[in-house]
Amino acid sequence: MKLTPTSLAGAFLIDIEPVEDERGLFARTVCEEEFARHGLAGRFVQQSVSWNPHPGTLRGLHFQSAPDQEVKLVRVTRGAIFDAIVDLRPGSASYGKAFHTELSAGNRRQLYIPAGMAHGFQSLEADTEVLYQMSTPFRPASARGLRWDDPALNIPWPACAARKISANDRAWPTLAARTLALTLNL
Numbered sequence: 001m002k003l004t005p006t007s008l009a010g011a012f013l014i015d016i017e018p019v020e021d022e023r024g025l026f027a028r029t030v031c032e033e034e035f036a037r038h039g040l041a042g043r044f045v046q047q048s049v050s051w052n053p054h055p056g057t058l059r060g061l062h063f064q065s066a067p068d069q070e071v072k073l074v075r076v077t078r079g080a081i082f083d084a085i086v087d088l089r090p091g092s093a094s095y096g097k098a099f100h101t102e103l104s105a106g107n108r109r110q111l112y113i114p115a116g117m118a119h120g121f122q123s124l125e126a127d128t129e130v131l132y133q134m135s136t137p138f139r140p141a142s143a144r145g146l147r148w149d150d151p152a153l154n155i156p157w158p159a160c161a162a163r164k165i166s167a168n169d170r171a172w173p174t175l176a177a178r179t180l181a182l183t184l185n186l
């Protein structure tokens with residue numbers, strides 16, 4: 001595996017180092033020991049799949065609040081996505097900054113997202129399936145979100161004629177509104 005740091009400390013792109021022969025290829029995608037050498041968690045307690053029949057389906061930006069913050073490891077098993085993360089760790093040098101990459105079945109790339117970041121994606125092809133592992137169980141009471149199109153985040157979502165977004169995801173606050181609400185203890 002090749003682990004490449006991103007512009008957000010603790011978030012990594014993980015590419016396979018395939019061993020190929022006439023049958024195809026073999027490659028490791030998770031290794032607890034190698035992850036630990038980079039300071040990453042390598043144990044996951046849930047794995048979920050998301051199927052997106054339509055291109056332009058946008059999910060996010062999601063995270064879980066303390067004490068249920070989670071590490072996520074995301075990959076695409078069919079199709080392709082534009083994947084985006086936002087650093088929400090107080091005191092982080094990249095607080096409020098976003099990073100994005102393309103994950104596809106073809107590139108077999110994974111994005112390792114440390115705890116304290118929001119995550120979202122937009123499908124780029126029909127019939128796109130996303131597989132992710134989480135370090136912490138899903139806790140509905142801790143589910144939080146940010147507006148995908150918050151101008152302050154400036155995420156360059158691919159243009160799309162017919163974006164599909166859930167009502168929940170349309171209703172999340174901007175980062176500034178969330179910060180203000182937290183400050184006022186709302």
Ligand SMILES: Cc1cn([C@H]2C[C@H](O)[C@@H](COP(=O)(O)OP(=O)(O)O[C@H]3O[C@@H](C)C(=O)[C@@H](O)[C@H]3O)O2)c(=O)[nH]c1=O
Pocket residue numbers: 048050059060061062063072119120121138166
């Ligand atoms: C996220 C999640 C949802 N659910 C349930 C809640 C709801 O009834 C249904 C659909 O939930 P959502 O609309 O939140 O699904 P979705 O919008 O696909 O949520 C996902 O978005 C991406 C961007 C992520 O990063 C994921 O961690 C997850 O938050 O599934 C679970 O049972 N377990 C889970 O882990």
